[in-house]
Structure formats: structure tokens, C-alpha cells
Amino acid sequence: QKEVEQDPGPLSVPEGAIVSLNCTYSNSAFQYFMWYRQYSRKGPELLMYTYSSGNKEDGRFTAQVDKSSKYISLFIRDSQPSDSATYLCAMTYSSASKIIFGSGTRLSIRP
């Protein structure tokens, strides 16, 4: 069983929709949770970073962490065609530990 599970998609939604991307994990020791966005033929870029449980909002993006359920989410409001990309969740125990990545969800926003 993988430590981090992520639905690969592809997920296609109309412009303006609210998008929900999710990851589940098995190791309760994870403390740091991240979402990376990767455009085609580019490297991943850090989108959201959360420590422990709770919500974090940045513009149209909201990251949620539910440690009791071992479940993290990324919400995108008012989705735009420019949000079309692959979204990777990632997590780790500490700054000195290996970062575990999900396999990514491919998202397409239809104009």
C-alpha cells in the first residue's frame, strides 16, 4: 500500500466551478502538508503549505488538513483555464525527513 494515495483523474470542470482535490495517507506521523502545481513540461511549484491540522487560505486556494481522518484537500474557487495543471500533494514528518509525494491529479478547466 502506498503511503500517500491521490486520485489521478483526469478531472475536467467548467470555468468558474469549485474544484476539490484530495489525498489520503496512512502514516499519522506526517506533520507538514504541501500542494504543488505542475504545468506541462515544467517542474512542480509550491502552491500551498500547511503545518498540522486546519485550514489555510491564499486567494482562490484553500488547503485543508484533517489529521484524524488522514485526509487533505485543496479547494480552488472560481477556477480558471490557467489552473489547468497536475496537482501533487506532498507530506513529511519533519524538515529533516523525506518528502512523500502523491502521484498527482490532472485537472482541466474548460472555458
Add this chain to the structure above:
Amino acid sequence: EADIYQTPRYLVIGTGKKITLECSQTMGHDKMYWYQQDPGMELHLIHYSYGVNSTEKGDLSSESTVSRIRTEHFPLTLESARPSHTSQYLCASSEPGNEKLFFGSGTQLSVL
């Protein structure tokens, strides 16, 4: 502008050739990493370095080697390329005590 650079972006090469993938960063980060990424798959850590003259193997068994003679430079070398090495190779860096990775644009390697 502080950034992380990878060259070449694309490389098509024949079996048995020696290749070096270049990675340089101008952010002054001590920690650097090499990841391998196949379509629809997780990023797999193949090498990392916590500073000059420090290199470690990651989780994914790899026939590649790395060196870290200068803080800003972390090249990856394959002595004899094989078709199984075909993949995207991503270089990343981070600050000490920081989990946030900064990635380069990657090198797409195809070995024929």
C-alpha cells in the same frame, strides 16, 4: 533573479553513452535533490545533498551518480545510458530546516 536551472531540457541519446544532467541554483540553498518522475507516477528521490561534499542515495535504486563540489551546482551523471533510464529528471533545492522545495523545469531524457 534567484532560480534553479536545469540543462538540457530535452536529451535523446543512444544506449551506452555517458551523460551528465546539469543543475544550478542561485538561491544559496544548502540542500539539493534529484527526483525521477514518470507520467502518472509519484516523484521518486534518487539523490540528495545537504551541502558541499555531501551526497546520499535516495529511495529509488539508481545507476546514476552525483557530485557536490560547489553549493550552487549538483550535476547527475549516468555512465552508460540504457532505455530503462528514459524518464523526466527534476532537480530541486531547499533551505535548511525547510520542507519547501523549489524545482527546476526538468530534463526529459530519452534513451534509444
